[in-house]
Amino acid sequence: MKTVIPGTLPLLGALLLLMLSLIQLAGQSPVPLAQLGLNLLLILCALSACSAVLSPVRALLFALTLAAGALWQALLPLHGLTLGALALLAVVSVQRLARAPVSASAVAALFGLWMLGFWQMLVSGFDVPQVILPAPLAIVAALVESADLLAGDILQTVIKSALVGYLLGSGLGIAVALMIDRLPFLQRGLLPLANLTSTVPLVGVAPIAVMWFGFDWPSKAAVVVLVTFFPALVSTLAGLKASGKLEQELMYCYAATPRQRLRALRLPVAMPFIFSALKVNATLSLITAIVAEFFGSPTAGLGFRISTESARMHMPVVWSAIVVASVAGSLMYALLVRLDRRVNFWHPTVRGTAAEK
Amino acid sequence: MTTDTRVHQQIFPVGVMLLLALILWYALAVALNAPGTIERVLTPRGAWDAGDLLAATLNAKRPLLPAPHQLVMDIWNSVTGWPVDSPRNLLLHTWVTASAALTGFAMGVLLGVLLAIGIVHSRTLDKALLPWIVASQTIPVLAIAPIVLIILGSLGITGLLPKATIAMYLCFFPVTLATVQGLRSPQKMEMELVHTWAASRIHTFWMVRLPSALPYLFPAFRVAIASGLVGTMVAELPTGAQAGLGARLLTGSYYGNTIQIWSALVMASLLGLALTSLVILAERLIMHNRKEAR
Numbered sequence: 020m021k022t023v024i025p026g027t028l029p030l031l032g033a034l035l036l037l038m039l040s041l042i043q044l045a046g047q048s049p050v051p052l053a054q055l056g057l058n059l060l061l062i063l064c065a066l067s068a069c070s071a072v073l074s075p076v077r078a079l080l081f082a083l084t085l086a087a088g089a090l091w092q093a094l095l096p097l098h099g100l101t102l103g104a105l106a107l108l109a110v111v112s113v114q115r116l117a118r119a120p121v122s123a124s125a126v127a128a129l130f131g132l133w134m135l136g137f138w139q140m141l142v143s144g145f146d147v148p149q150v151i152l153p154a155p156l157a158i159v160a161a162l163v164e165s166a167d168l169l170a171g172d173i174l175q176t177v178i179k180s181a182l183v184g185y186l187l188g189s190g191l192g193i194a195v196a197l198m199i200d201r202l203p204f205l206q207r208g209l210l211p212l213a214n215l216t217s218t219v220p221l222v223g224v225a226p227i228a229v230m231w232f233g234f235d236w237p238s239k240a241a242v243v244v245l246v247t248f249f250p251a252l253v254s255t256l257a258g259l260k261a262s263g264k265l266e267q268e269l270m271y272c273y274a275a276t277p278r279q280r281l282r283a284l285r286l287p288v289a290m291p292f293i294f295s296a297l298k299v300n301a302t303l304s305l306i307t308a309i310v311a312e313f314f315g316s317p318t319a320g321l322g323f324r325i326s327t328e329s330a331r332m333h334m335p336v337v338w339s340a341i342v343v344a345s346v347a348g349s350l351m352y353a354l355l356v357r358l359d360r361r362v363n364f365w366h367p368t369v370r371g372t373a374a375e376k
Numbered sequence: 377m378t379t380d381t382r383v384h385q386q387i388f389p390v391g392v393m394l395l396l397a398l399i400l401w402y403a404l405a406v407a408l409n410a411p412g413t414i415e416r417v418l419t420p421r422g423a424w425d426a427g428d429l430l431a432a433t434l435n436a437k438r439p440l441l442p443a444p445h446q447l448v449m450d451i452w453n454s455v456t457g458w459p460v461d462s463p464r465n466l467l468l469h470t471w472v473t474a475s476a477a478l479t480g481f482a483m484g485v486l487l488g489v490l491l492a493i494g495i496v497h498s499r500t501l502d503k504a505l506l507p508w509i510v511a512s513q514t515i516p517v518l519a520i521a522p523i524v525l526i527i528l529g530s531l532g533i534t535g536l537l538p539k540a541t542i543a544m545y546l547c548f549f550p551v552t553l554a555t556v557q558g559l560r561s562p563q564k565m566e567m568e569l570v571h572t573w574a575a576s577r578i579h580t581f582w583m584v585r586l587p588s589a590l591p592y593l594f595p596a597f598r599v600a601i602a603s604g605l606v607g608t609m610v611a612e613l614p615t616g617a618q619a620g621l622g623a624r625l626l627t628g629s630y631y632g633n634t635i636q637i638w639s640a641l642v643m644a645s646l647l648g649l650a651l652t653s654l655v656i657l658a659e660r661l662i663m664h665n666r667k668e669a670r
Contacts (some may be wrong), residue, residue: 080587219644326522329523
């Protein structure tokens with residue numbers, strides 16, 4: 020059997036770059052000792068990775084030297100060759116972790132960490148203007164600095180507009196679907212139209228909603244209601260039709276009333292469909308609430324913050340508002356995924372993921 | 377299904393629903409516009425009856441809710457009354473938005489498919505990148521629109537490309553996920569068969585993976601083009617763009633010109649329908665050809 024070292028090319032490339040950088044640094048008149056030390060550390064790091072299977076000692080050495088090298092590089096002025104080598108070693112580290120028996124989220128976390136690290140190093144190293152791209156640390160600083168402001172924005176956009184609209188819209192969608200469940204004529208008439216709405220940019224009603232409901236959050240919530248209503252309706256209707264013929268006939272044999280059939284069979288079967296709509300709606304509602312604020316809003320709200328601060332070129336604040344928005348969106352999504360697992364524990368997709376773990 | 381049952385099963389109920397919606401719209405238009413028109417139009421004129429009220433509310437200049445026939449007239453006038461390159465012609469705005477959305481869609485599909493190919497063939501990318509792509513779906517991408525516009529603007533890129541970039545952001549997620557799923561859909565038997573033929577990865581890709589991914593691709597394209605259109609329209613908001621349906625929405629809301637907002641909205645909906653049916657048409661053509669080839 021062939022034993023190929025995983026990541027041969029990046030490793031060789033890193034070693035080559037480090038050699039070149041050593042030669043270049045040694046040629047400078049006052050020899051920059053810190054840079055030289057960093058280079059030697061990284062060479063040690065690369066050499067420790069040169070094996071098809073890393074023993075625990077080697078893996079630890081690799082990880083420690085790489086982490087130390089990254090931190091050291093962050094303190095030193097930027098040196099192109101060294102940075103290139105560091106990047107290649109980072110690639111190797113992600114590759115190695117992907118082969119190790121660890122969960123996929125650890126690999127993704129390492130990848131994200133590296134991206135943030137290089138973002139910080141490159142932005143501060145090349146003095147990229149803050150207007151184009153602020154460094155992660157600057158964003159964190161802005162996040163801490165304008166925490167009060169952003170808390171008000173969250174209350175305005177996430178809790179009031181998005182959440183109220185989401186609950187109303189999804190609830191109405193599910194309720195209407197249950198109501199027209201036994202009226203096939205209405206179903207046949209409404210379903211094609213509801214499907215069509217997915218192709219229509221419904222956010223566009225935001226200026227009209229502002230005209231009808233005023234500048235404050237009710238107008239945003241109204242748009243969110245409209246946008247979340249149709250996915251909930253369509254998915255619930257699809258879910259109510261999803262129960263198998265065998266089960267339905269069983270219910271018939273038990274002489275179940277339509278209400279009993281709904282509660283015991285059709286609603287549980289529809290739950291995965293309803294939850295997929297709820298998950299889609301969670302992110303959709305937040306996006307809609309933010310975009311709706313672009314058309315006029317009171318002086319709070321994430322969308323208002325993003326549009327005004329980007330007009331004033333306060334980019335770190337804008338980015339921190341986006342971080343807040345995406346954290347809120349992810350939290351909502353994660354909550355729904357948990358709820359989904361708990362409610363639909365019997366569904367094959369949920370059982371499949373449970374068996375993997 | 378014969379034509380007769382089709383009429384009975386689908387077209388008739390949908391038609392009834394549309395008619396109901398239209399009646400409801402007219403009723404709402406009268407109800408919503410009544411207070412304003414009574415105050416501004418009818419009271420100064422003196423005595424008035426229900427017929428006057430009906431006529432006035434349905435033909436108000438700045439109605440809270442314009443009646444459908446006003447919208448049809450407005451769109452008809454702007455499309456036929458002005459040359460195509462005039463900013464008063466809605467077709468120009470529709471074309472501006474459509475071209476940006478289509479460019480963004482093409483870029484998004486390219487990026488999405490390339491990412492998916494990488495993810496399917498490399499375990500590192502699969503583990504490191506795919507979770508981020510899934511997680512980034514929860515990020516309000518549209519909120520980044522102003523930033524992207526500023527970044528690209530400061531690099532000297534303006535016009536169609538920034539809008540297309542935002543449309544691309546929205547387009548590539550569904551395409552990537554569906555393509556990954558599709559490229560992985562070949563059964564083990566098929567993969568082992570081509571393996572015994574000593575097919576290279578490239579051969580396997582063209583002969584097995586890509587054909588079996590096609591059915592997964594088109595539904596994703598439908599989702600992508602619809603969200604790409606929304607992305608383009610949102611991207612037209614903060615730039616102070618002169619043309620485009622999003623710009624029409626914004627100027628309409630600045631000047632309280634409701635008819636303009638509604639006609640832009642109607643055109644956007646028609647554009648969305650047209651783009652989606654374009655994708656469906658392409659799907660029918662390609663999938664039909666495949667069936668015949670078999």
